[in-house]
Amino acid sequence: MNTLQTDIAIVTAILWLMAIAVVAYDRIKYHKYYTSKSKLVVLRINNAAVREVLSQNGIKLCQCAYYNTNRYLYTIEGDHICGFTESCTHLIEDAVKHHQEVIDCDINVNLFVSEIKKLQEDYGSED
Known part of the structure; x- marks a missing residue:
């Protein structure tokens, strides 16, 4: 694997982690909103x-x-x-x-x- 492929893999992994974090945050916020009574x-x-x-x-x-x-x-x-x-x-x-x-x-x-x-x-x- 050359340097470019490694860089692309790292950036892709970081983007996936950020996307997962955003979705998780949104779900937590959504749940908190509706359970606030x-x-x-x-x-x-x-x-x-x-x-x-x-x-x-x-x-x-x-x-x-x-x-x-x-x-x-x-x-x-x-x-x-x-x-x-x-x-x-x-x-x-x-x-x-x-x-x-x-x-x-x-x-x-x-x-x-x-x-x-x-x-x-x-x-x-x-x-």
């Missing part, structure tokens, strides 16, 4: 009026919540409100599958605000 609170509407109501209640939104393509909003611990699209509704299905409590507020903004306030009290993240 947290709640997933979902609001099935996202527009300027909704964001204004949330802002008036002192609720801060992630930048992604302002994208018009993200038609839904969700939070897990009440401190980070994010947006997602129809293609990401598997988040709800995954939460149910992993026995995480899902609170679906449908389009009830007041219920969403109330649930966020409860989460903030539970997790001590109210600003």
